[in-house]
Amino acid sequence: xxxxxxxxxxxxVVEDFPKKGISFKDISPVFIDPEMVREMIEAMSEPWKGKGxxxxxxIESRGFLVGPSLALALDAGFLMVRKKGKLPPDTxxxxxxxxxxxxxxxxxxxxxxxxxxxxxxxxxxATGGTAGAAAHLVKSIGAxxxxxxxxxxxxxxxxxxxxxxxxxxxxxxxEF
Amino acid sequence: xxxxxxxxxxxxVVEDFPKKGISFKDISPVFIDPEMVREMIEAMSEPWKGKGxxxxxxIESRGFLVGPSLALALDAGFLMVRKKGKLPPDTxxxxxxxxxxxxxxxxxxxxxxxxxxxxxxxxxxATGGTAGAAAHLVKSIGAxxxxxxxxxxxxxxxxxxxxxxxxxxxxxxxEF
Numbered sequence: 001x002x003x004x005x006x007x008x009x010x011x012x013v014v015e016d017f018p019k020k021g022i023s024f025k026d027i028s029p030v031f032i033d034p035e036m037v038r039e040m041i042e043a044m045s046e047p048w049k050g051k052g053x054x055x056x057x058x059i060e061s062r063g064f065l066v067g068p069s070l071a072l073a074l075d076a077g078f079l080m081v082r083k084k085g086k087l088p089p090d091t092x093x094x095x096x097x098x099x100x101x102x103x104x105x106x107x108x109x110x111x112x113x114x115x116x117x118x119x120x121x122x123x124x125x126a127t128g129g130t131a132g133a134a135a136h137l138v139k140s141i142g143a144x145x146x147x148x149x150x151x152x153x154x155x156x157x158x159x160x161x162x163x164x165x166x167x168x169x170x171x172x173x174x175e176f
Numbered sequence: 177x178x179x180x181x182x183x184x185x186x187x188x189v190v191e192d193f194p195k196k197g198i199s200f201k202d203i204s205p206v207f208i209d210p211e212m213v214r215e216m217i218e219a220m221s222e223p224w225k226g227k228g229x230x231x232x233x234x235i236e237s238r239g240f241l242v243g244p245s246l247a248l249a250l251d252a253g254f255l256m257v258r259k260k261g262k263l264p265p266d267t268x269x270x271x272x273x274x275x276x277x278x279x280x281x282x283x284x285x286x287x288x289x290x291x292x293x294x295x296x297x298x299x300x301x302a303t304g305g306t307a308g309a310a311a312h313l314v315k316s317i318g319a320x321x322x323x324x325x326x327x328x329x330x331x332x333x334x335x336x337x338x339x340x341x342x343x344x345x346x347x348x349x350x351e352f
Contacts, residue, residue, distance in 0.1 A: 014264035026264050031244060032231070032253030032287045055208070061258075064240035068207060069248070077208030082237075088190035088202050111208045 003043045006036055007174050025176060027123055044149055045073035047171050051146050054116045057081050059130050062123035070121055081107050081134050096133035105133050114142035125153035125172060128162030135166045179219045182212055183350050201352060203299055220325055221249035223347050227322050230292045233257050235306050238299035246297055257283050257310050272309035281309050290318035301329035301348060304338030311342045
Protein backbone atom coordinates (compact mmCIF):
# COMPACT_ATOMS: atom_id res chain seq x y z
CA UNK A 1 0.00 0.00 0.00
CA UNK A 2 1.43 3.42 -0.85
CA UNK A 3 1.83 6.17 1.71
CA UNK A 4 -1.19 8.15 0.46
CA UNK A 5 -3.54 5.24 1.12
CA UNK A 6 -1.88 4.46 4.44
CA UNK A 7 -2.37 8.05 5.57
CA UNK A 8 -5.96 8.14 4.34
CA UNK A 9 -6.68 5.04 6.33
CA UNK A 10 -5.03 6.49 9.44
CA UNK A 11 -6.55 10.00 9.46
CA UNK A 12 -9.35 10.21 12.03
CA VAL A 13 -12.36 12.03 10.61
CA VAL A 14 -14.19 14.02 13.29
CA GLU A 15 -17.50 15.59 12.28
CA ASP A 16 -18.52 19.06 13.46
CA PHE A 17 -15.07 20.08 14.72
CA PRO A 18 -13.91 22.77 15.34
CA LYS A 19 -17.43 23.92 14.45
CA LYS A 20 -20.68 22.56 13.10
CA GLY A 21 -20.54 21.45 9.48
CA ILE A 22 -16.77 20.95 9.36
CA SER A 23 -15.44 17.44 8.86
CA PHE A 24 -12.09 17.61 10.63
CA LYS A 25 -9.27 15.38 9.38
CA ASP A 26 -7.30 14.58 12.50
CA ILE A 27 -3.70 13.74 11.75
CA SER A 28 -2.83 12.72 15.34
CA PRO A 29 -3.11 8.95 14.81
CA VAL A 30 -0.42 9.06 12.11
CA PHE A 31 2.17 10.21 14.64
CA ILE A 32 1.77 7.23 16.93
CA ASP A 33 3.25 5.04 14.18
CA PRO A 34 6.97 5.87 13.75
CA GLU A 35 7.33 3.76 10.61
CA MET A 36 4.50 5.67 8.93
CA VAL A 37 5.99 9.02 9.98
CA ARG A 38 9.33 8.05 8.42
CA GLU A 39 7.63 7.02 5.20
CA MET A 40 5.56 10.24 5.15
CA ILE A 41 8.65 12.43 5.61
CA GLU A 42 10.44 10.54 2.86
CA ALA A 43 7.47 11.04 0.50
CA MET A 44 7.22 14.72 1.42
CA SER A 45 10.91 15.46 0.95
CA GLU A 46 11.31 13.49 -2.29
CA PRO A 47 9.92 16.15 -4.72
CA TRP A 48 12.21 18.84 -3.27
CA LYS A 49 15.53 17.02 -3.29
CA GLY A 50 18.18 18.67 -5.45
CA LYS A 51 16.28 21.97 -5.51
CA GLY A 52 18.83 23.69 -3.28
CA UNK A 53 16.39 24.44 -0.49
CA UNK A 54 18.10 26.22 2.43
CA UNK A 55 15.09 27.03 4.63
CA UNK A 56 11.86 25.21 5.48
CA UNK A 57 9.24 27.49 7.02
CA UNK A 58 6.77 25.70 9.32
CA ILE A 59 3.48 27.32 10.23
CA GLU A 60 2.31 27.22 13.86
CA SER A 61 1.34 24.84 15.41
CA ARG A 62 0.87 21.66 13.37
CA GLY A 63 3.43 22.82 10.82
CA PHE A 64 5.98 22.30 13.62
CA LEU A 65 5.28 18.55 13.74
CA VAL A 66 6.82 17.65 10.39
CA GLY A 67 8.59 20.88 9.36
CA PRO A 68 11.81 20.25 11.32
CA SER A 69 12.07 16.64 10.06
CA LEU A 70 11.37 17.77 6.50
CA ALA A 71 14.16 20.35 6.88
CA LEU A 72 16.56 17.66 8.14
CA ALA A 73 15.65 15.40 5.21
CA LEU A 74 16.55 18.28 2.87
CA ASP A 75 19.61 19.27 4.93
CA ALA A 76 18.05 22.71 5.31
CA GLY A 77 17.41 25.03 8.23
CA PHE A 78 13.97 25.27 9.84
CA LEU A 79 12.20 28.51 10.70
CA MET A 80 9.00 29.02 12.68
CA VAL A 81 6.13 31.13 11.36
CA ARG A 82 4.01 32.10 14.37
CA LYS A 83 1.02 34.17 15.33
CA LYS A 84 1.95 37.73 16.28
CA GLY A 85 3.45 38.14 19.75
CA LYS A 86 4.88 34.66 20.18
CA LEU A 87 8.34 35.23 18.70
CA PRO A 88 10.91 37.55 20.28
CA PRO A 89 12.21 40.54 18.30
CA ASP A 90 13.39 41.18 15.63
CA THR A 91 10.62 39.88 13.40
CA UNK A 92 8.90 40.74 10.17
CA UNK A 93 5.13 40.41 9.97
CA UNK A 94 2.28 40.13 7.50
CA UNK A 95 -1.45 40.35 8.00
CA UNK A 96 -4.03 38.31 6.11
CA UNK A 97 -7.80 37.96 6.00
CA UNK A 98 -9.77 35.40 7.96
CA UNK A 99 -13.43 34.52 7.57
CA UNK A 100 -14.12 37.21 10.15
CA UNK A 101 -11.46 39.88 10.63
CA UNK A 102 -7.75 39.37 10.12
CA UNK A 103 -4.68 37.73 11.62
CA UNK A 104 -0.98 38.55 11.66
CA UNK A 105 1.92 36.11 11.33
CA UNK A 106 5.55 36.73 12.20
CA UNK A 107 8.94 35.26 11.37
CA UNK A 108 12.42 35.90 12.81
CA UNK A 109 14.18 38.51 10.69
CA UNK A 110 17.78 37.44 11.20
CA UNK A 111 17.60 33.74 10.36
CA UNK A 112 16.78 34.17 6.67
CA UNK A 113 18.04 36.43 3.89
CA UNK A 114 17.77 37.13 0.17
CA UNK A 115 20.12 34.27 -0.76
CA UNK A 116 17.81 31.64 0.79
CA UNK A 117 15.72 29.19 -1.21
CA UNK A 118 12.55 28.52 0.75
CA UNK A 119 9.96 25.77 1.11
CA UNK A 120 6.78 26.67 3.02
CA UNK A 121 5.22 23.85 5.01
CA UNK A 122 1.98 23.32 6.91
CA UNK A 123 0.03 20.19 7.73
CA UNK A 124 -3.05 21.17 5.74
CA UNK A 125 -3.86 23.41 2.75
CA ALA A 126 -7.36 24.81 3.25
CA THR A 127 -8.00 28.36 1.97
CA GLY A 128 -4.28 29.09 1.65
CA GLY A 129 -4.53 32.28 3.72
CA THR A 130 -1.69 31.58 6.13
CA ALA A 131 0.60 29.92 3.58
CA GLY A 132 0.03 32.86 1.23
CA ALA A 133 0.92 35.34 3.96
CA ALA A 134 4.10 33.34 4.67
CA ALA A 135 4.92 33.46 0.94
CA HIS A 136 4.59 37.25 0.98
CA LEU A 137 7.00 37.36 3.94
CA VAL A 138 9.53 35.32 1.94
CA LYS A 139 9.15 37.60 -1.07
CA SER A 140 9.45 40.73 1.08
CA ILE A 141 13.00 39.80 2.11
CA GLY A 142 13.94 38.95 -1.47
CA ALA A 143 14.44 35.21 -0.87
CA UNK A 144 13.43 32.65 -3.52
CA UNK A 145 10.19 30.80 -2.88
CA UNK A 146 10.70 27.28 -4.24
CA UNK A 147 7.36 25.76 -3.30
CA UNK A 148 4.70 24.71 -0.81
CA UNK A 149 4.53 21.37 0.97
CA UNK A 150 1.48 20.07 2.82
CA UNK A 151 0.61 16.69 4.23
CA UNK A 152 -2.94 17.03 2.92
CA UNK A 153 -5.11 19.51 1.05
CA UNK A 154 -8.83 20.15 0.80
CA UNK A 155 -9.65 20.23 -2.91
CA UNK A 156 -13.14 21.69 -2.34
CA UNK A 157 -11.56 24.90 -1.01
CA UNK A 158 -9.72 27.40 -3.24
CA UNK A 159 -6.28 26.97 -1.58
CA UNK A 160 -4.42 26.08 -4.77
CA UNK A 161 -5.94 29.00 -6.66
CA UNK A 162 -5.01 31.33 -3.81
CA UNK A 163 -1.38 30.18 -3.97
CA UNK A 164 -1.15 30.10 -7.78
CA UNK A 165 -0.08 33.78 -7.79
CA UNK A 166 3.32 32.67 -6.45
CA UNK A 167 3.91 30.54 -9.52
CA UNK A 168 5.66 27.61 -7.85
CA UNK A 169 4.83 23.94 -7.19
CA UNK A 170 2.38 22.89 -4.48
CA UNK A 171 2.81 19.39 -3.15
CA UNK A 172 0.59 17.39 -0.84
CA UNK A 173 0.36 13.65 -0.27
CA UNK A 174 -3.35 13.35 0.47
CA GLU A 175 -6.18 15.22 -1.26
CA PHE A 176 -9.59 15.32 0.36
CA UNK B 177 32.95 21.29 21.44
CA UNK B 178 30.13 19.28 23.03
CA UNK B 179 26.48 19.82 22.16
CA UNK B 180 25.72 21.68 25.40
CA UNK B 181 28.30 24.37 24.63
CA UNK B 182 27.24 24.52 20.98
CA UNK B 183 23.64 25.10 22.01
CA UNK B 184 24.60 27.69 24.63
CA UNK B 185 26.52 29.57 21.99
CA UNK B 186 23.61 29.39 19.56
CA UNK B 187 20.70 30.37 21.84
CA UNK B 188 19.72 34.01 21.27
CA VAL B 189 19.17 35.81 24.58
CA VAL B 190 16.45 38.45 24.31
CA GLU B 191 15.98 40.72 27.31
CA ASP B 192 12.50 41.80 28.50
CA PHE B 193 10.57 39.23 26.42
CA PRO B 194 7.76 38.20 26.68
CA LYS B 195 7.64 40.79 29.48
CA LYS B 196 9.90 43.18 31.37
CA GLY B 197 12.51 41.49 33.54
CA ILE B 198 12.49 38.18 31.68
CA SER B 199 15.62 37.13 29.82
CA PHE B 200 14.21 34.97 27.01
CA LYS B 201 16.37 32.15 25.66
CA ASP B 202 15.39 31.95 22.01
CA ILE B 203 16.00 28.52 20.55
CA SER B 204 15.13 29.54 16.96
CA PRO B 205 18.74 29.93 15.74
CA VAL B 206 19.49 26.31 16.62
CA PHE B 207 16.98 25.10 14.05
CA ILE B 208 18.62 26.83 11.11
CA ASP B 209 21.59 24.47 11.50
CA PRO B 210 20.55 20.91 10.53
CA GLU B 211 23.80 19.38 11.77
CA MET B 212 23.26 20.88 15.22
CA VAL B 213 19.64 19.71 15.29
CA ARG B 214 20.75 16.14 14.50
CA GLU B 215 23.36 16.25 17.25
CA MET B 216 20.84 17.70 19.72
CA ILE B 217 18.28 14.98 18.98
CA GLU B 218 20.95 12.31 19.38
CA ALA B 219 21.99 13.78 22.76
CA MET B 220 18.37 14.03 23.88
CA SER B 221 17.43 10.48 22.90
CA GLU B 222 20.60 8.85 24.27
CA PRO B 223 19.54 8.67 27.99
CA TRP B 224 16.21 7.03 27.07
CA LYS B 225 17.38 4.30 24.73
CA GLY B 226 16.56 0.79 25.94
CA LYS B 227 13.93 2.09 28.37
CA GLY B 228 11.07 0.69 26.32
CA UNK B 229 9.45 4.06 25.65
CA UNK B 230 6.35 3.72 23.48
CA UNK B 231 5.02 7.30 23.56
CA UNK B 232 6.66 10.71 23.54
CA UNK B 233 4.29 13.50 24.61
CA UNK B 234 5.17 16.93 23.17
CA ILE B 235 3.77 20.07 24.74
CA GLU B 236 2.37 22.81 22.46
CA SER B 237 3.91 24.63 20.64
CA ARG B 238 7.68 24.43 20.92
CA GLY B 239 7.47 20.86 22.22
CA PHE B 240 6.30 19.98 18.69
CA LEU B 241 9.63 21.05 17.18
CA VAL B 242 11.75 18.25 18.60
CA GLY B 243 9.15 15.87 20.07
CA PRO B 244 8.36 14.00 16.84
CA SER B 245 12.08 13.57 16.00
CA LEU B 246 12.80 12.42 19.55
CA ALA B 247 9.99 9.88 19.18
CA LEU B 248 11.47 8.62 15.88
CA ALA B 249 14.92 8.30 17.47
CA LEU B 250 13.33 6.12 20.18
CA ASP B 251 11.11 4.29 17.67
CA ALA B 252 8.09 5.47 19.69
CA GLY B 253 4.81 7.13 18.85
CA PHE B 254 4.35 10.88 19.29
CA LEU B 255 1.33 12.50 20.94
CA MET B 256 0.39 16.17 21.15
CA VAL B 257 -0.47 17.86 24.44
CA ARG B 258 -2.41 21.03 23.57
CA LYS B 259 -4.25 23.89 25.17
CA LYS B 260 -7.94 23.13 25.65
CA GLY B 261 -10.09 23.38 22.54
CA LYS B 262 -7.41 22.69 19.93
CA LEU B 263 -7.72 18.89 19.76
CA PRO B 264 -10.83 17.14 18.45
CA PRO B 265 -12.74 14.76 20.76
CA ASP B 266 -12.24 12.42 22.53
CA THR B 267 -9.70 13.95 24.88
CA UNK B 268 -8.75 13.86 28.53
CA UNK B 269 -7.85 17.13 30.24
CA UNK B 270 -6.09 18.52 33.28
CA UNK B 271 -6.02 22.03 34.72
CA UNK B 272 -3.00 23.62 36.37
CA UNK B 273 -2.15 26.92 38.03
CA UNK B 274 -0.53 29.83 36.26
CA UNK B 275 0.90 32.98 37.81
CA UNK B 276 -2.57 34.49 37.41
CA UNK B 277 -5.49 32.09 37.06
CA UNK B 278 -5.28 28.64 35.52
CA UNK B 279 -4.92 26.80 32.23
CA UNK B 280 -6.16 23.48 30.88
CA UNK B 281 -4.26 21.03 28.68
CA UNK B 282 -5.70 18.18 26.65
CA UNK B 283 -4.48 14.96 25.06
CA UNK B 284 -6.18 12.50 22.69
CA UNK B 285 -7.74 9.71 24.69
CA UNK B 286 -7.51 6.90 22.16
CA UNK B 287 -3.86 7.04 21.16
CA UNK B 288 -2.44 6.00 24.55
CA UNK B 289 -3.32 3.37 27.13
CA UNK B 290 -2.20 1.81 30.39
CA UNK B 291 0.42 -0.39 28.70
CA UNK B 292 2.34 2.63 27.36
CA UNK B 293 5.69 3.81 28.70
CA UNK B 294 5.81 7.57 28.35
CA UNK B 295 8.43 10.30 27.99
CA UNK B 296 7.18 13.88 28.40
CA UNK B 297 8.97 16.50 26.30
CA UNK B 298 9.01 20.28 26.09
CA UNK B 299 11.65 22.71 24.89
CA UNK B 300 12.10 24.39 28.28
CA UNK B 301 11.61 23.47 31.93
CA ALA B 302 10.63 26.64 33.80
CA THR B 303 8.18 26.24 36.72
CA GLY B 304 7.18 22.73 35.60
CA GLY B 305 3.46 23.58 35.64
CA THR B 306 2.59 22.28 32.18
CA ALA B 307 4.90 19.26 32.31
CA GLY B 308 3.46 18.35 35.72
CA ALA B 309 -0.09 18.57 34.37
CA ALA B 310 0.92 16.32 31.46
CA ALA B 311 2.40 13.86 33.97
CA HIS B 312 -0.90 13.77 35.86
CA LEU B 313 -2.67 13.00 32.55
CA VAL B 314 -0.30 10.07 31.96
CA LYS B 315 -0.90 8.77 35.50
CA SER B 316 -4.67 9.17 35.16
CA ILE B 317 -4.81 6.62 32.34
CA GLY B 318 -2.56 4.21 34.22
CA ALA B 319 0.41 4.46 31.82
CA UNK B 320 4.00 4.38 33.11
CA UNK B 321 5.78 7.72 33.23
CA UNK B 322 9.43 7.01 32.41
CA UNK B 323 10.79 10.55 32.52
CA UNK B 324 10.92 14.15 31.36
CA UNK B 325 13.08 15.48 28.53
CA UNK B 326 13.79 19.16 27.91
CA UNK B 327 16.25 20.95 25.68
CA UNK B 328 17.02 23.43 28.45
CA UNK B 329 15.98 24.21 32.00
CA UNK B 330 16.03 27.29 34.19
CA UNK B 331 17.77 26.27 37.43
CA UNK B 332 16.70 29.46 39.26
CA UNK B 333 13.05 28.35 39.01
CA UNK B 334 11.59 25.43 41.01
CA UNK B 335 10.77 23.22 37.99
CA UNK B 336 12.76 20.21 39.16
CA UNK B 337 11.26 20.35 42.66
CA UNK B 338 7.79 20.61 41.14
CA UNK B 339 8.37 17.47 39.06
CA UNK B 340 10.15 15.50 41.82
CA UNK B 341 6.78 14.18 43.03
CA UNK B 342 6.68 11.92 39.96
CA UNK B 343 9.88 10.20 41.04
CA UNK B 344 11.47 9.75 37.61
CA UNK B 345 14.49 11.18 35.78
CA UNK B 346 14.51 14.70 34.36
CA UNK B 347 16.94 15.31 31.53
CA UNK B 348 17.94 18.55 29.85
CA UNK B 349 21.01 19.40 27.81
CA UNK B 350 21.43 23.03 28.78
CA GLU B 351 20.95 24.52 32.27
CA PHE B 352 20.61 28.26 32.63
